[in-house]
Amino acid sequence: MKERIQWQAFLTTESEPEVQCLLDDLGLRDKQQFPISQNKRYIVRNGVPVLFQIILEPFLWKKYDSSKVSDDGTDESVGGFFQRHFGKEVVDYLIDPIVAGTSAGDPDSLSMSHSFPELWNIEKRFGSILAGLVLSKFSTKKESGGVRNGTTEKRKPRRGSFSFQNGMQTLTDTLSKELGEDALKLRSEVLSLSYNAGKYASQNWSLIYSKDKNSKDLIADAVIMTAPVCSVREMKFMKGGIPFPLNFLPEVAYMPLSVMITTFRKESVKRPLEGFGVLVPSLEQQNGLRTLGTLFSSMMFPNRASNDEYLYTTFIGGSRNRELAKSSTDELKQIVTTDLRQLLGVEGEPTFVNHFYWSKAFPLYGRNYDSVVKAIETMEKNLPGFFYAGNHRDGLSVGKSIASGCKAADLVISYLESSTDQSCAE
Numbered sequence: 310m311k312e313r314i315q316w317q318a319f320l321t322t323e324s325e326p327e328v329q330c331l332l333d334d335l336g337l338r339d340k341q342q343f344p345i346s347q348n349k350r351y352i353v354r355n356g357v358p359v360l361f362q363i364i365l366e367p368f369l370w371k372k373y374d375s376s377k378v379s380d381d382g383t384d385e386s387v388g389g390f391f392q393r394h395f396g397k398e399v400v401d402y403l404i405d406p407i408v409a410g411t412s413a414g415d416p417d418s419l420s421m422s423h424s425f426p427e428l429w430n431i432e433k434r435f436g437s438i439l440a441g442l443v444l445s446k447f448s449t450k451k452e453s454g455g456v457r458n459g460t461t462e463k464r465k466p467r468r469g470s471f472s473f474q475n476g477m478q479t480l481t482d483t484l485s486k487e488l489g490e491d492a493l494k495l496r497s498e499v500l501s502l503s504y505n506a507g508k509y510a511s512q513n514w515s516l517i518y519s520k521d522k523n524s525k526d527l528i529a530d531a532v533i534m535t536a537p538v539c540s541v542r543e544m545k546f547m548k549g550g551i552p553f554p555l556n557f558l559p560e561v562a563y564m565p566l567s568v569m570i571t572t573f574r575k576e577s578v579k580r581p582l583e584g585f586g587v588l589v590p591s592l593e594q595q596n597g598l599r600t601l602g603t604l605f606s607s608m609m610f611p612n613r614a615s616n617d618e619y620l621y622t623t624f625i626g627g628s629r630n631r632e633l634a635k636s637s638t639d640e641l642k643q644i645v646t647t648d649l650r651q652l653l654g655v656e657g658e659p660t661f662v663n664h665f666y667w668s669k670a671f672p673l674y675g676r677n678y679d680s681v682v683k684a685i686e687t688m689e690k691n692l693p694g695f696f697y698a699g700n701h702r703d704g705l706s707v708g709k710s711i712a713s714g715c716k717a718a719d720l721v722i723s724y725l726e727s728s729t730d731q732s733c734a735e
């Protein structure tokens with residue numbers, strides 16, 4: 310970890326069982342916070358926020374010809390996939406704002422198979438995504454029968470997003486306390502990794518990292534890499550004493566994003582909306598809106614601001630407007646205030662502003678993304694005991710990252726066990 314473990318995410322869900330286990334193991338249930346009125350989500354249409362359900366309604370009753378399942382060989386875009394199933398308006402007013410708000414991407418650049426693998430596979434299996442969703446729910450229930458890891462599941466996960474008292478940072482703070490500063494090497498940068506095959510799988514890896522400008526080393530049994538691929542490309546790898554060049558790892562495109570936190574006095578917000586937040590489709594730029602969307606943070610979690618203020622979290626940039634993401638805090642403050650004036654009727658200036666700029670906020674799961682996944686697999690195949698679990702594979706959300714970390718931990722255990730079995734058999 311280069312810096313102190315720091316969390317940029319705002320909310321996550323319990324849809325991955327690994328997230329539920331982590332919360333239980335860390336004793337974080339008491340600190341979990343579910344947003345008030347989280348089903349009230351808005352999308353801008355003709356310059357004004359409209360409830361998501363109202364936008365969705367007409368599409369549920371329309372019939373589209375979704376009988377043509379995409380050919381296996383083609384890497385269809387997210388936009389193409391949803392247009393085929395639900396028409397262009399759904400792409401413009403639902404899919405576009407949702408992907409901009411969750412991955413800073415746009416429907417035409419994103420690959421369907423990498424961005425929404427579950428839906429992509431459901432279409433392949435059932436031909437129709439709506440029927441497939443219903444049928445796959447039935448079959449999952451039958452298959453799992455409510456049993457996981459040999460134990461009967463007691464807790465039914467609560468649906469929807471959640472955060473914690475004091476925000477998502479609570480999760481990483483608790484985790485780092487649980488593991489202890491000695492086990493974690495915080496504010497450290499991994500510079501090189503070297504694999505030397507020994508008789509057993511254990512202790513075959515040695516790492517060099519820098520901490521406080523000092524170079525240190527570490528011996529390890531296995532490596533679970535969660536750094537972004539762009540950082541992995543900068544690390545030096547050795548195998549059996551000779552360099553293991555990473556020139557096969559492709560460059561990944563990243564989405565830049567600015568996050569603006571603003572507060573306004575309650576009396577200055579003439580049309581406050583209760584709920585989760587508002588997303589802005591690309592098409593609404595023609596109505597003068599320049600932000601991607603805004604979370605109503607203090608509406609969801611009232612203790613995030615003083616009683617007489619509203620706190621908003623607004624996203625700017627992404628693939629829709631890369632240059633805008635790099636703007637100064639003052640420029641962004643004006644952009645956010647102008648958009649919130651139109652959407653919520655804010656008057657005057659914000660009473661507080663905080664700005665975070667992420668030059669590489671999200672990897673773009675573009676339409677040639679298969680090459681990235683294949684290169685990661687090549688690394689894993691050629692470097693025994695090396696496993697990748699960052700968000701450059703298997704999904705962008707916190708939940709997906711936790712699940713892929715758990716999967717990698719299982720693979721490490723099998724790797725070490727299989728080597729022990731082999732040595733016992735000799």
Ligand SMILES: Cc1cc2nc3c(=O)[nH]c(=O)nc-3n(C[C@H](O)[C@H](O)[C@H](O)COP(=O)(O)OP(=O)(O)OC[C@H]3O[C@@H](n4cnc5c(N)ncnc54)[C@H](O)[C@@H]3O)c2cc1C
Nearest residue numbers: 310311318319320498499536540670699700705706707710
């Ligand atoms: C602004 C923003 C808002 C988001 N909101 C949400 C949300 O609300 N809900 C949600 O589910 N997801 C959200 N996400 C996505 C989610 O935060 C990420 O997908 C998730 O954190 C990815 O986890 P990761 O461990 O793969 O990578 P990261 O969290 O990016 O961690 C990678 C780590 O590797 C470290 N590193 C890099 N190079 C080295 C090196 N050489 N040595 C040591 N360490 C190194 C970095 O410092 C970093 O700490 C958001 C993302 C952004 C940018």
